[in-house]
Amino acid sequence: MIPFNKPYLTGKELVYIENAVKKGKISGNGYYTKLCQDFFEKKYGFFKCLLTTSCTDALEMAAILINIQEGDEVIMPSYTFVSTANAFVLRGAKIVFADSRKDHPSIDEDAIEALITPKTKAIVPVHYAGVASDMDKIMDLALKYNLFVVEDAAQAIDSFYTGKDGVQRPLGSIGHLAAFSFHETKNIISGEGGMLVINDAQFAERAEIIWEKGTNRSAFFRGEVDKYGWVDVGSSFLPSDIIAAFLWAQLENIDDIQRVRKSHWEHYNTKLQTWAVENEIQLPVIPSYSTNNGHMFYLVCKNLEQRTTIIEKLKSKNILSVFHYISLHSSPFYNQIHNEKPLPQSDRYSDCLLRLPMYYELDVMNVINNLRNED
Amino acid sequence: MIPFNKPYLTGKELVYIENAVKKGKISGNGYYTKLCQDFFEKKYGFFKCLLTTSCTDALEMAAILINIQEGDEVIMPSYTFVSTANAFVLRGAKIVFADSRKDHPSIDEDAIEALITPKTKAIVPVHYAGVASDMDKIMDLALKYNLFVVEDAAQAIDSFYTGKDGVQRPLGSIGHLAAFSFHETKNIISGEGGMLVINDAQFAERAEIIWEKGTNRSAFFRGEVDKYGWVDVGSSFLPSDIIAAFLWAQLENIDDIQRVRKSHWEHYNTKLQTWAVENEIQLPVIPSYSTNNGHMFYLVCKNLEQRTTIIEKLKSKNILSVFHYISLHSSPFYNQIHNEKPLPQSDRYSDCLLRLPMYYELDVMNVINNLRNED
Numbered sequence A, B: 001m002i003p004f005n006k007p008y009l010t011g012k013e014l015v016y017i018e019n020a021v022k023k024g025k026i027s028g029n030g031y032y033t034k035l036c037q038d039f040f041e042k043k044y045g046f047f048k049c050l051l052t053t054s055c056t057d058a059l060e061m062a063a064i065l066i067n068i069q070e071g072d073e074v075i076m077p078s079y080t081f082v083s084t085a086n087a088f089v090l091r092g093a094k095i096v097f098a099d100s101r102k103d104h105p106s107i108d109e110d111a112i113e114a115l116i117t118p119k120t121k122a123i124v125p126v127h128y129a130g131v132a133s134d135m136d137k138i139m140d141l142a143l144k145y146n147l148f149v150v151e152d153a154a155q156a157i158d159s160f161y162t163g164k165d166g167v168q169r170p171l172g173s174i175g176h177l178a179a180f181s182f183h184e185t186k187n188i189i190s191g192e193g194g195m196l197v198i199n200d201a202q203f204a205e206r207a208e209i210i211w212e213k214g215t216n217r218s219a220f221f222r223g224e225v226d227k228y229g230w231v232d233v234g235s236s237f238l239p240s241d242i243i244a245a246f247l248w249a250q251l252e253n254i255d256d257i258q259r260v261r262k263s264h265w266e267h268y269n270t271k272l273q274t275w276a277v278e279n280e281i282q283l284p285v286i287p288s289y290s291t292n293n294g295h296m297f298y299l300v301c302k303n304l305e306q307r308t309t310i311i312e313k314l315k316s317k318n319i320l321s322v323f324h325y326i327s328l329h330s331s332p333f334y335n336q337i338h339n340e341k342p343l344p345q346s347d348r349y350s351d352c353l354l355r356l357p358m359y360y361e362l363d364v365m366n367v368i369n370n371l372r373n374e375d
Helices: A013-022 A031-044 A055-065 A082-089 A135-145 A201-211 A217-221 A241-251 A254-271 A273-278 A304-316 A332-337 A344-352 A364-374 B013-022 B031-044 B055-065 B082-089 B135-145 B201-211 B217-221 B241-251 B254-271 B273-278 B304-316 B332-337 B344-352 B364-374
Strands: A048-052 A073-077 A094-098 A120-123 A148-152 A160-162 A168-170 A177-181 A194-198 A298-300 A353-355 B048-052 B073-077 B094-098 B120-123 B148-152 B160-162 B168-170 B177-181 B194-198 B298-300 B353-355
Touching (some): A013 A031, A031 A241, A055 A082, A055 A201, A241 B241, A304 A344, B013 B031, B013 B241, B031 B048, B048 B201, B048 B241, B055 B148, B055 B201, B082 B094, B120 B135, B135 B148, B194 B201
Parallel strands (some): A073 A094
Antiparallel strands (some): A048 A194, A298 A353, B177 B194
């Protein structure tokens, strides 16, 4: 059986969890939480990092930080996970969905400007499959219309964007805020887990307060105030240090994990070229300004029928491949409140995109051979 | 050194975490999550249980479920944790704070009715120290004024209330909804963690949807719908199965943990009686309708000076004792929006309540002897 995903243990996860317990602190903001946050700040130059219980929660923190109010509009792709939208809906936002690019499931950067109104407050690009949106275009729009940019970098760890200035920057370091996921299906995992990245320093102090349930507890422990109390809204966004201990074992091995995943990805990409052309299947496109982080290898089939056939064929060989999002603009929830506008590319990826198995211990040639022999 | 709290490992936590990883599913709603939820439903007769990343998150789910809207009023004690309030503030509620009882830090049940207005939507009693609020009084008010009751049972695991009908019911099973905490300072822990209890069946289906990020994924996996999608607001309220695996090891030992904690509590209560009278210190009062769950042993000092003196004396013996909440109605955040009304009992507990060390491996006689010898 080849599953679609298999969580990978690097070997030290349980040791570090045991250490965390022995330190007597397994609630949030403990020893391993700080190690992980420091790691990200140093390795990727993020201004400030806060671990969260999920990427969803990091997006919710972002929505609170940019002060989303009833009726504010937020532009994002329709082809994304529900949390990208719900995080802002929970604060009263109206979601304005943009179509995907023809060559890639991420937001069509050239479709954004027409959607901007005086009520628009933020743009939320989603770096699908860890491939960068064209951030120069998006940041230019943000500057022109005074908008915030929240990068949904759920899948985008250790991936990079090279802007027109020629500088290569990590995804998650470009928008005012960014959200990462460590869900078990991601490259680096902690079961459930996420992280908010604060790149705009104006948000740093308040982010810490919102993270700590709306209290100035962090400032108190730094000795900046003599008692702490309720100073803002907030929630319990901190993961247990058990989760951070698990994550730390992963981060220590991030280079190895990335090397192996990218190798799988390259195998898929190289060995499936001919087969893909023969079957009118589109393989992933990596724009020249983006790196590939080996998060996901997907096929864009020519139609729904072809996708169903491939899923069934692989299933008969005990290989699990899965489709992904259903366009959010066509969901029951969104249709209750808004008129559906056609977003043909988003719908095409909903119908035709198929994700092949991808995990550290994957026997990638097995999947490739089964795909090629069968078609 | 005797800390205030020390997380207790029952012995199987790491084994079960390893099992969870080997099962290939460490995201939410996995094997151990189901075990824990079933355990609570069976042991305490809760209608439906959903593990959450924190008690805060369980309260936020409750606020969404009872459909809190801008301007709705929610009555709760001022002497409570910020999350009791923030969970409802995040949905737009106005918090109306009630005073504490003279004999106990929990809400003064007889002060509630005067606070009810046509805008009141819910009452949130907090079972402080695991000691029951008088739920008959509260449920009668809810019935009379058509209000929801959300029990903040953060500290109240394995504690019981005997109503005027003579039936003993578990705390958390009486209100329409209830929230528990498994934070490392609680009797049963998972570092960070919580649980929503749904007692009113009308909320069961929607709770599952909100829990699963606003999707009908749970119904999909039960075969009730043929695809799942975005149907409601929601968040990622599910903890990793790593957290649930840890929790399961604790639950298997709940009876032992409770026995030991209650024994510590009884030692404190018995051996400090004379000392307390001599020093005009009030020991915890357990009303006849409530059990004690050994969550917390606290002193109510005669004034702030006495409390400070005791804290310092214990500290000089390397024993850590800690005060608790600062009245929320007097917080900087609440004062920005509302006028402060005097709540003298709440302020008295803010100034005078002192929590003594309480954990499984505690040398309770050491603390008692140091308290008695020094005063």
